[in-house]
Every structure is written in C-alpha cells, then in structure tokens.
Amino acid sequence: MPTHRLYIGGEWIAPESGEVFATYNPFNQQPWAMIAQADARDVARAVAAAREAFETNWSRTSGLERAQLMHRLADLLERDADRMGTLESTDNGKIVRETRSQMRFVARTIRFFAGYADKLWGKVIPLDRRDVFDYATLEPLGVIGLITAWNSPIALLGNKLPAALAAGNCVVAKPSEHASVTTLEFARLVEEAGFPPGVFNVVTGDVRTGQALVSGGGLDKISFTGSGHGGREIAAAAGRTLTPVVLELGGKSPNIIFEDADIAKATVGALAGIFAATGQTCIAGSRLLVQRSVYPGIVAALAERAGRIRLGNPLDLTTEMGTAANRPQFERILSFIDSAKHDGARLVAGGAAATAGDLKHGLFVQPTIFADVDNAMPLAREEIFGPVLSIIPFDDEDEAIRVANDTRFGLASGIWTQNLNRMHRVSAALKAGMVWVNTYRAVAAQTPFGGVKESGVGRERGQEGLMEFLTTKNVMINLSEEDRDPFAVQT
Numbered sequence: 001m002p003t004h005r006l007y008i009g010g011e012w013i014a015p016e017s018g019e020v021f022a023t024y025n026p027f028n029q030q031p032w033a034m035i036a037q038a039d040a041r042d043v044a045r046a047v048a049a050a051r052e053a054f055e056t057n058w059s060r061t062s063g064l065e066r067a068q069l070m071h072r073l074a075d076l077l078e079r080d081a082d083r084m085g086t087l088e089s090t091d092n093g094k095i096v097r098e099t100r101s102q103m104r105f106v107a108r109t110i111r112f113f114a115g116y117a118d119k120l121w122g123k124v125i126p127l128d129r130r131d132v133f134d135y136a137t138l139e140p141l142g143v144i145g146l147i148t149a150w151n152s153p154i155a156l157l158g159n160k161l162p163a164a165l166a167a168g169n170c171v172v173a174k175p176s177e178h179a180s181v182t183t184l185e186f187a188r189l190v191e192e193a194g195f196p197p198g199v200f201n202v203v204t205g206d207v208r209t210g211q212a213l214v215s216g217g218g219l220d221k222i223s224f225t226g227s228g229h230g231g232r233e234i235a236a237a238a239g240r241t242l243t244p245v246v247l248e249l250g251g252k253s254p255n256i257i258f259e260d261a262d263i264a265k266a267t268v269g270a271l272a273g274i275f276a277a278t279g280q281t282c283i284a285g286s287r288l289l290v291q292r293s294v295y296p297g298i299v300a301a302l303a304e305r306a307g308r309i310r311l312g313n314p315l316d317l318t319t320e321m322g323t324a325a326n327r328p329q330f331e332r333i334l335s336f337i338d339s340a341k342h343d344g345a346r347l348v349a350g351g352a353a354a355t356a357g358d359l360k361h362g363l364f365v366q367p368t369i370f371a372d373v374d375n376a377m378p379l380a381r382e383e384i385f386g387p388v389l390s391i392i393p394f395d396d397e398d399e400a401i402r403v404a405n406d407t408r409f410g411l412a413s414g415i416w417t418q419n420l421n422r423m424h425r426v427s428a429a430l431k432a433g434m435v436w437v438n439t440y441r442a443v444a445a446q447t448p449f450g451g452v453k454e455s456g457v458g459r460e461r462g463q464e465g466l467m468e469f470l471t472t473k474n475v476m477i478n479l480s481e482e483d484r485d486p487f488a489v490q491t
Helices: 040-056 063-079 081-092 096-114 153-166 181-193 207-215 228-240 263-279 292-306 327-343 357-361 397-405 420-429 462-467
Strands: 006-008 011-013 020-025 030-036 132-140 143-147 170-174 200-202 221-225 245-248 254-257 287-291 346-349 368-371 388-394 414-416 470-478
Touching: 006 040, 006 181, 020 081, 030 081, 040 143, 040 170, 040 200, 040 207, 063 081, 063 096, 063 153, 063 181, 081 096, 081 153, 081 181, 096 153, 143 153, 143 207, 153 170, 153 181, 153 221, 153 245, 153 462, 170 207, 181 200, 207 228, 221 228, 228 245, 254 263, 254 397, 263 287, 263 292, 263 388, 263 414, 287 292, 287 397, 292 346, 292 368, 292 388, 327 388, 388 397, 397 420, 414 420
Parallel strands: 143 170, 143 221, 170 200, 221 245, 254 287, 254 414, 287 388, 368 388
Antiparallel strands: 006 011, 006 200, 020 030, 132 470, 346 368
C-alpha cells in the first residue's frame, strides 16, 4: 500500500509529526493508500515556499513561459487521463467513465487559461487633465490557497488552478482527506512539466490542515469548494486577516419541465441531472419541478428507468452509477431517505442501500425517487448530495418560478421548454448563477461558474474566473513641468 508524502517547494517530504492515515476504496471499503497528515508547521513551510517562488521567480516569468509550461502540463494530463481517472474512481467511487472524461476536460481548461497568460493587458485611462497620463495594470495577487472537496478532486482543482497560474500566482492546494491521491499525483505531473519549485504545493490532512492553511496567514486569497458549513468557517477565519475568498458551496437546484418540452429529452436530462456522479455534485438537479399535465407520465418513466440503472464496480466501463464517496456521506444519504419516508413523500424508486451480489461490500445507495414532494419538506430544502430526487408538481409558469426560487441556495437550474419566449422569461426570473435550457450538467471552460445566496461568492472558469486571481494597480503620471501651489485644490 503506497504512502504519499507532502509536496512542498518541489520536494516530497514527510510530515513533521510523522502522522499518516489510510484512505479507503468505497467499493470494497478497504484501505488502499496512506496519506500524510500535515500540521501547522508543514502548512507554514508550504506557504513560505510558495511566497519565495512568487517573489523570486514566478512573478517575473513571462506570460509566454507560463503558457508554455501550462500547455505541457495539459499534454501530460491528457497522456495520463486513464490512469488518473482510475486512481480517482478508486478513491471516491465515481464511475471511471466520468473521471477519465473529467481529466481531459481539466486539460482543456488548462489550455484555455494558458491562452490568457500573455494577454493580461491593462488599459490607458483618459483623464480630465491632458497633462496627466494614467494607466491601470493587471497583476497577480501572490499566494493562493486552494481547498477542494472529495467528490471531484481534479475537476475542482481544474476550476481554480489554471486561472491562478495563468495570472502569475503560486498555490498551496489542500485536497479532502477522503480523496487526496489524485491531487498528489497531479503534483508529479506539475513536476514533470518543469514548473519552478514552490509554484504548486500540496498539503494533505484533515480539518486541522485546512484550519492551519486558512488561519496561519501568508495567503493573498483563498478559493474553497465544499459544504456551506465549511464555507462559513473559512469565511470567518479569512475575515480575521481580511483575506478575500472565493466560495463554491452547495445547491438545491431546480430542474423545471414544462408541458411543451420535448418530454423524452427532458426525462433523460432529469435522470442524468441527479444520478450522474451518484448525485454527489453541487449542481445536481435534485428538485425536479414538473407541470401537472405531464407529471404522471414523467414520474412513471423516471421510476422505471431509475430501477434499471446499473450499479457496480466504478472501474467497470459498463457501470452507470458508483458508490457514495465515503461512509459518513453514505450514512447521511440514508438518513435523509428514512426521514423523507416519514414526512409523507411518496417513494417511487429505490429507498435503501443496495446490497445485492458484489454490491454488498460497497457504499451503494439505490437510485431513489420521491414524488408528490412538498417544497417545504427537508427533502426539498437540504442538500443531500446523493442519488435522491424530489419531484414537485406545479400548475403554471409563475408557480414554477416561485417554487424554484424558494430555497436558500442559488447555484444551478434547468429549464425544459420549446417556447422561446418562456426560455428567456424564466431564465431571467430564476435566482441562480447558472441556467441550462434543454440540457443539464453541461460544462465549458469558457463559461463562468458559481452561485448566489448560500451557494457561494465569486466565479470560477471563464474570464470571470481569471479576474478572481488578479488585482488592478493604477498609475497616474503628472507630465506637467509647472510648479503648483501644494495647497491648491487639484483638479
């Protein structure tokens, strides 16, 4: 069983405490790798290494050179996409068909931001006085802390790291203790690509490591993906040092099917929106709003298809849905299912752990659907982060919008309709950072990603994601040679 060290300043080092812990394969619940537990001393060393690399090297590296290194990294990730996907599926139970695809998408994202690295142009600003020349530049922030969750470690890293590097920042990454292996293996690709030591650092461990990174000082920004509880803790800690944050948190996303939709496509979209990734994604379409005239048929079709979803070994290419990523999450999902049964929601598919045959050793949950859900039920209010769908009927467009927006979250949303006017009306009315129309869970490197309300602060990917890691410096130059009264009002 391999033991993974910390990656700090271009070196693989053991944690100061010597403490390590096992990470478990959720398919068979067996330990398969040992991970280093970093403490505050390790974290401080990583932040110092990043600072030194920024001050002495990376901030002075041209955009062209940064782009070349990033393109090389993308090449290596594409080369190792299958291997990296296998490692990630072993670590978190997501099907390998998706994890391998995610590796290639991250490579695409790296290339997208590499294209920005030599195009961080400032601007000249015309002022009222003709004898004053003014310009503004875009400059990197410095050292960024990147904290990612267990559901998609490399995909989440890919939402943050490429923009940070292209902007000229150095990074300390902290993956979840439940899924750290691929982030460490990614560090080997960074090393092979030829990045200067200290530009990318990885510290692993539990909440203690995260607390040390957030509270220890030395960071110029923190980008976090995870739970709302974690986001609040990080924002509070960062606030004490006035460290700015990007927070990508949870969702309870409404996926709305109108009666004029292409029902076949909408049904497939609803199914993929919740059961892909075992529902363990912040953008999961966990609330399906269906217009009452087509409600019975859609409920029946989804229940029938959910019963045929193939569960199995995440490394098997024929598997359609994998496991819960870890035991605490597995138990949390099942507790929500049990509560929903008592709250009066109508169970139409699944509703328990899946234990037949080879599934008995894994953390499998049956694809579960509840119909006739009231939007006030905890089932419709709380982010379950599992393969559990709530179906809610509605009568008209106004009711659909009202129910969709009746949530403390505001990350993603979906609309299924063939009415062009409705597409635009409902898209404008939804309180969410993202709206998909006649599709769901589609991604692109060019588009901004993020939410409103309790779903987070800031944006990832797209030009907006790049700007999160830059600051503006204004330079004003007096070209006049006149002597001016120092006490005169300057205009």
